[in-house]
Amino acid sequence: RRSRTSLGFLRGPAPSSWLFGNELELNHQFEVGKLEVPWYKEYGAAFRAPGIFSVNLMLNLMILIADRHILNMMNRNTSSTSLIPKPCNISSTRQLIIIQDGRSSEGHKKAVWEGYRNTHQRHRKALNPAFSASQLKTFLSLFQRSTQRLSNKWRETIFKDTPKGSSQEINMTKWLPKVTLDVIGESAFDYKFGALDEEDNILASTLRHLFDDTFGVTKLTMLSRTIRQRLPYDPTYHNPFNPDKPVVLSKEDKRWNTWLETSKDAARDILKKTTGNDSGIELKVNEGSKDILSVLVRSNMIEDPNKRLDDEEVLSQMATIILAGHETTASTTTWLLYELARHPEYQVKIRGEIDEIRDRKSEGEDLNSNDYDSMVYFNAAIKETLRMYPIVNTLFRYSDRDDVIPLSEPVISAYGEKLTEIPVKKGQRIHANIFIYNRLKSVWGADADIWNPERFLDIKKGTTLGVYANLMTFSAGVRSCIGWRFALQELQAILAGLLTNFEFSVDPDMKVFPASMGLMQPAVRGREAEGPIMPLKVKLRN
Ligand code: HEM
16 A cells, blocks of 8 residues: 555645635535535545645645445444544534533643543543433423424414414424423423523523524634644633633634533523522432433532543533534424425325324323334434434544545545545544435435435334434434434424424425535525525414
């Protein structure tokens, strides 16, 4: 094998800017896949693209990849995979999403990759019991009640004076996050956000603007992000002159810091209400309880530093779960209802499955999780939506050692050779593109671009990739979505509840497309300035 120190052997697009390579245009790409889909068609499922400073300083080259084998590498456990999210990934403020806040007690030590790994393992171990299948069953009635509250709200307000049989336009991106925010508050922390009741909620309004300019950042912000990633520690968190006052560099930092503060205030408030004290997190939690708040509080009380989560870490985790646990499920449900609105025949099939089960139930008895899992079309529609609309459409990884990435589908090198593997150096940036992978014709068939739940009816049992349905939508391995079972059951409960009460349709002339707005959110052609919207026509059943 030829020794390769640069990625010159890989093909890829020419840089569109001397300074920014292709990174700025990738960041400004509003429609998901608009740039990458043609690139994948030209170069295959693995190619390189220059990032900021790549052209002049040979730094920051990116490998963009949508190959089954690289996704398989993420399936592995921590010690054997070399591909990990880098602590200072994109913007360290967003470390929050990947489970911690840079300001917690370990401070800048976390920038050391091995330390980071251990921290992640410690957090994950502490939280795992709260996300077990048996624990989640206890939330089912909450999911169902919350969906019923949404249905009642629509009946009482939107349909109040609507003549029987007429439909109303309802924007799903306005309503569904309210349900999921209320659900995460109550299930995880026994806390009422009151989002469905339109109570003034600072957290909900901070969240609404959190991703405002995450994409389409200015050149200056991009430069500062890149430089900060290369500093030994990030001044946004570690001001050498005043440790209590972070250096705020951009509008983005400011917003994320506000979110952190607001969500931690909410977390403190939750703890105070639960514990009756606001000085620390001393709580006599019920020994056996495994809800998220209890497991976090208990891990705060452990003395062993290898297992303990300190106060700041507990607050960061609570903020992470509020963020990761609601908009994600709401967006996926939005896409699901959109596809069902376009395919009324599937609404009929699914309603038939639900009605058949309801007929067997006694008065007032709702569906249980076995009922949900037993419905064939119901689950196929969910899986197909997770395939077509992976709301986290790219996973950003770095190689923490020199390694070789095998490819399941060879690509042609810049020298015309067939490449079956790619040697990478420690520190190599890798963008695993789930959106493209989930639509590869070689994997999903000629109709990969079409929403067709039937494809999941024939698939043999047994997952080989990812945590659910052979999909990478919840990622894989030790970094996979800890909340996937939670999300799935919530999706099932919302879908069954809404289809029982309403029929959905959509204006056939409305052009909806997946847009990069924090998550992959729906946008409407000509109405892009409105942000994520999904106006569906909704009709009340009986
Ligand atoms: C349909 C809904 C959801 C989708 C598609 C989704 C997707 C994902 C993905 C792709 C990741 C990995 C990101 C990466 O590796 O860079 C992730 C991580 C995570 N998710 Fe979800 N998620 C969903 C719902 C939830 C829910 C409901 C919760 C909590 C209740 C949650 C909590 C988390 C947490 C804490 C992580 C970080 C895990 C870690 O780093 O170990 N997610 N999610």
